[in-house]
Amino acid sequence: MSRLPVARKPRASSQSRIAGILAAARELLAEHGVASLSIYSVAERAQIPPSSVYHFFASVPALLEALTADIHAAFRACLQEPVEHASLRDWRDLSRLVEQRMLAIYAADAAARQLILAQHGLAEVTQADRQHDIELGQAMRVLFDRHFPLPQLPEDVDVFALAMELGDRVYARSVQLHGAITPRMAEEGMRVFDAYLGLYLPTHLPKRNL
Numbered sequence: 713m714s715r716l717p718v719a720r721k722p723r724a725s726s727q728s729r730i731a732g733i734l735a736a737a738r739e740l741l742a743e744h745g746v747a748s749l750s751i752y753s754v755a756e757r758a759q760i761p762p763s764s765v766y767h768f769f770a771s772v773p774a775l776l777e778a779l780t781a782d783i784h785a786a787f788r789a790c791l792q793e794p795v796e797h798a799s800l801r802d803w804r805d806l807s808r809l810v811e812q813r814m815l816a817i818y819a820a821d822a823a824a825r826q827l828i829l830a831q832h833g834l835a836e837v838t839q840a841d842r843q844h845d846i847e848l849g850q851a852m853r854v855l856f857d858r859h860f861p862l863p864q865l866p867e868d869v870d871v872f873a874l875a876m877e878l879g880d881r882v883y884a885r886s887v888q889l890h891g892a893i894t895p896r897m898a899e900e901g902m903r904v905f906d907a908y909l910g911l912y913l914p915t916h917l918p919k920r921n922l
Contacts, residue, residue: 730768732758734782737775742822746776746830773836776827780837783824784844786817791851795859797922803860803913804906810852811879811902818883818893825892829884842877849873860917871912879905 736758740749749772755762769775790813800806818824828841849872856862856872865871879901886897893901 726768729760729764730778732760733765733768733775734779737779738821738823741779741826746826749776751775776837777840779823780827780840780844783817783821783827784841784848786821786824787814787844787848788851790814790817791848791855795855797859797919800859800919802915802919803856803909803917806856806859807906807909808902810855811905814876815883815893815898815901825887829880829887829893845873845877846870849876852876859920859922860913861920862917863912863914865912871909875905875908878908 733754736754737749740753740757751765751769751772752762754775755765758765765775769778791810793813795806795809818829827837849870852872853862853865882897882901882904883893886893886901890897
């Protein structure tokens with residue numbers, strides 16, 4: 713299974729410049745969407761020369777791929793937040809907690825909605841999102857197995873990544889129709905997530921003794 717290449721960590725001054733560029737791109741995405749984004753508009757918003765943006769990002773898709781990685785870092789971080797094991801009655805409580813954390817990221821981050829849920833037609837961004845979903849699915853599987861002994865799952869299908877992608881399809885439909893994930897569609901997305909996992913996880917899966 714392929715993994716995204718790991719880049720060398722840039723120097724502090726470069727990190728600061730990259731952070732400013734990504735922040736400017738986030739603002740523009742929130743205001744105008746993907747279609748209006750350009751290297752020149754990002755440079756103008758960041759108040760730096762276009763050559764400085766090109767120094768780090770050779771194209772708009774490269775910039776958007778970096779933003780996608782940044783967004784997925786937030787998703788991975790939410791999976792690492794503490795979970796109160798005693799409060800979990802069954803695995804659906806954990807799945808709901810995970811989905812609610814991810815929905816909170818979507819609600820607070822317009823760039824996340826634009827890049828992952830909106831229809832932008834950028835193959836590079838879509839591919840990067842899918843690669844990150846594989847890593848998120850693996851992290852989610854580890855989280856679930858920490859609290860519940862999972863049954864044997866198929867090797868040729870990443871059940872957790874696919875469940876997440878199916879839920880995102882519902883959230884994307886809400887963004888397309890309403891410009892946001894409505895409470896009703898958030899509930900439907902969580903139901904889809906649970907329904908797919910329920911094809912592989914028994915209804916009564918015992919908790920681990922932690």
